[in-house]
Structure formats: C-alpha cells, structure tokens
Amino acid sequence: MTPRRLLLAAPALLLLPPAARASQEEMEAAMRAFTGGVTPRPGRVSMEISPLVENGNTVPLSVLVDSPMSETDRVRAIAVFNQRNPQPHVITMRFGPRAGRAVLATHIRLATSQTLLAVAAMADGSYWSDSAQVVVTLAACVEG
Amino acid sequence: MARVLLNIPARAYPGDILVIRTLIQHVMETGYRPDADGVVAPRDILRRFTCTYDGEVVMEADFSPAIAANPYLTFTLTATRTGTITLRWQGDNGFDQTETRELVVV
Structure with a gap:
C-alpha cells in the first residue's frame, strides 16, 4: 500500500474491532470456572465502584460480603470479573480462618465502559453476586 | 526491592478485627500495550x-493484568496472639518479595 493509499484508508483502520477484548460470554465462562458451573444468586454481596470513572487506569473498587465469618458460616473466596477488558478476570481473593471480615478493596484498570461482576463463594457451597455498570471516559492504556 | 507502603496496627486486643492496607511499587505491565x-x-x-x-x-x-499499577490491597485479620504478620508478593520474571511486621496482642 502506498503512503497515500494508507492515509486514505486511515479512517477505515480506526473502525477495525479492537484486537483483544473479553465479551459477556467470556465473562460468564470465567465466572462459571470459579463457581464450578453454579449460577450465583444476586444478593449478600455489595460492590462499590464509582458509576462514572474519569480515569480507567486506577479505579477504586471495594467488595463487601454480608457474612458473620464464623467457623461454619463464612466466605471462602471473592472473585471479580469484567466484561470488556482484554481478560475477563480481575482478582480472586481466598480467605483463611484468620480473616476478620469478607471485604476486599483494591484499584483496578478498566479498558472501556462495561459491567463488572463480583461473586462470593460461601462455605456452604452457595454463590452470591452483585454487578455494577461503569462508564469510563478515559480508558486504561491496555491496548495502546 | 520494590518500595512498599504498609498500614498495619502494631498493637491490638484479642478478637480485634484489624484493617491492613498494603501498596507495593510495581508497573503491572499488562502485555497488551x-x-x-509499536512493539x-x-x-x-x-x-x-x-x-x-x-x-x-x-x-x-490472584491478580490479573486488570489490577492497576502499584497494586493496592485492603483486607482484615482477626488478632489472636502476639506474632508475625508475613506479606508476600510473587510475580512474573521471578518477582518475590516478603515483608514482615510484628503484631503485639495485649
């Protein structure tokens, strides 16, 4: 392609789909890999994230699960998934017997506006979830 | 050694739930950028x-590339008795760093 042709084709190149990006199906597949095929019920989990994010490079995220964290009734793990980053998985946190509360807070990257899903695995084998919609104005530079 | 910022109480009573905040200096290069x-x-x-x-x-x-640079993590632990809190980060290119803090339970 001559430089002139390339220049003319530039707008079309911008319309090409991004190289790597997770989808709703991939997010659900990653979630099922975490739950062992069980579909989590909504509730008991509360995910806190700003609904409007100005900078996707560091987005504060916290997940709190309603659980007494006793010997028998406790949260085994929390996992967070995303819909449209290159990879659907964000973080998995497994709790041992010394954990005080089922809470996690961290900073994450968001490639674009999307839905996030937090899933909690309970010791009794049940799974609970919460989802959040996030609008991102400046995307994380995960794809340049 | 990467720089680490830790916020861990030094003293506690038995049964206290302590909030631990950690931050470690790391680029968290995603592998997509x-x-x-252009490489x-x-x-x-x-x-x-x-x-x-x-x-x-x-x-x-377990972290994925979706964790922001300089990973920040907050969690809690239940104080039981005086002992050492050990924090360990492991990653690509053989990254392995361990920090320890003493917790006095009175």
Missing part, C-alpha cells in the same frame, strides 16, 4: 499475594 515503537511490551505483573499470621493463611489473592 504497545510501546513508542507490545511483554507482560510483567504480580500474580499472587499471600498474607499469613499466627501460622495460618489470612488470605491469598
């Missing part, structure tokens, strides 16, 4: 964080 020459920079992230106290795992976390 081209540099100025995709290879992935360099932390994969695993583990906290142990009183001989047992408090919690362990």
